[in-house]
Amino acid sequence: MNFMYNLKQANNPNQTIVYNEEWIKSYDNYAKLIYEIDSDIYNNQKRFERDVQIVQNVIKKSNIKPISIIDLACGPGGHSVELAKLNPEISILGLDYSNGFLEIAKNRANQLGNLNNLYFENCDMRNIQLPDNYTNVVAMFGNSFGYFSDKKNELAFKEIQRIIKQNGILIMNLTNIDSINYLKPFAEYIVDTPSFGRLVDRRYKIWDSTTKRSVGRKIHLIQDGQVLLDQSLSIRVYTQNELQNLAKKVGFKNIELLSNIQDNKNENLGLMSDTNWYLFSK
Numbered sequence: 268m269n270f271m272y273n274l275k276q277a278n279n280p281n282q283t284i285v286y287n288e289e290w291i292k293s294y295d296n297y298a299k300l301i302y303e304i305d306s307d308i309y310n311n312q313k314r315f316e317r318d319v320q321i322v323q324n325v326i327k328k329s330n331i332k333p334i335s336i337i338d339l340a341c342g343p344g345g346h347s348v349e350l351a352k353l354n355p356e357i358s359i360l361g362l363d364y365s366n367g368f369l370e371i372a373k374n375r376a377n378q379l380g381n382l383n384n385l386y387f388e389n390c391d392m393r394n395i396q397l398p399d400n401y402t403n404v405v406a407m408f409g410n411s412f413g414y415f416s417d418k419k420n421e422l423a424f425k426e427i428q429r430i431i432k433q434n435g436i437l438i439m440n441l442t443n444i445d446s447i448n449y450l451k452p453f454a455e456y457i458v459d460t461p462s463f464g465r466l467v468d469r470r471y472k473i474w475d476s477t478t479k480r481s482v483g484r485k486i487h488l489i490q491d492g493q494v495l496l497d498q499s500l501s502i503r504v505y506t507q508n509e510l511q512n513l514a515k516k517v518g519f520k521n522i523e524l525l526s527n528i529q530d531n532k533n534e535n536l537g538l539m540s541d542t543n544w545y546l547f548s549k
């Protein structure tokens with residue numbers, strides 16, 4: 268399905284975003300590039316440790332004894348590795364749609380050498396290849412929900428609910444919709460990457476209040492003007508009320524807003540600079 272957005276509001280009158288719901292698949296070919304350009308997100312050890320500590324605390328408080336923990340949409344695997352280090356007695360399963368990211372995740376784990384409880388598998392959250400009631404803890408870090416149409420987001424949510432046991436939990440870290448005011452319509456950065464050298468990183472972003480989607484375009488140019496990646500993307504940002512309704516609809520008993528974390532808004536963390544932590548109980 269294609270969505271057309273006009274970027275006039277972003278002072279970019281000549282360009283139109285054509286967003287394909289499968290944009291994330293381009294991470295397969297460009298995973299390494301994105302990993303290096305967004306290293307403040309994907310290689311941020313402080314973020315992994317902080318986020319995983321939040322999950323550990325929630326598990327402790329919920330009186331749940333995890334039989335395994337799934338890091339759904341694990342990306343390059345920083346959180347999965349931390350979870351595996353802290354929970355050596357159970358299996359940690361990192362699942363993601365991008366083989367490129369999974370490869371980086373596996374390399375990260377191999378470098379540590381002794382994480383025998385950590386597994387990575389390809390998975391489309393709209394159709395999870397796991398049995399019902401498979402685990403009692405699922406964690407989703409770094410705003411990893413909302414990539415599809417509302418209907419397919421609901422389907423994915425239902426899938427996540429399906430693989431969680433009765434009394435199990437889902438912990439999700441999602442963009443705080445109030446932070447949308449801080450979106451910069453256009454930003455350009457010079458980035459030095461280990462593998463691709465010096466790059467120009469251009470980002471256009473608008474907030475579409477009708478569809479409640481953050482719609483953007485990332486263009487990565489090498490210095491002589493050659494385009495390495497031109498990627499359109501669109502992410503649905505849910506209000507707490509909407510999440511509440513969605514959760515009830517797919518069969519979660521309860522949803523709780525745990526906390527709000529604001530990182531430095533001047534950093535380039537974009538949708539991850541101001542996030543809410545939600546707990547869903549089945």
Ligand SMILES: C[S@@+](CC[C@H](N)C(=O)[O-])C[C@H]1O[C@@H](n2cnc3c(N)ncnc32)[C@H](O)[C@@H]1O
Pocket residue numbers: 291294308309339340341342343344345362363364365368390391392393407408409410411414
């Ligand atoms: C913003 S990244 C966050 C990665 C990681 N959780 C983190 O915080 O570093 C979103 C992730 O969602 C994954 N993703 C997108 N669509 C997916 C799908 N249909 N099923 C599973 N994962 C998906 C992407 O490949 C990407 O790794």
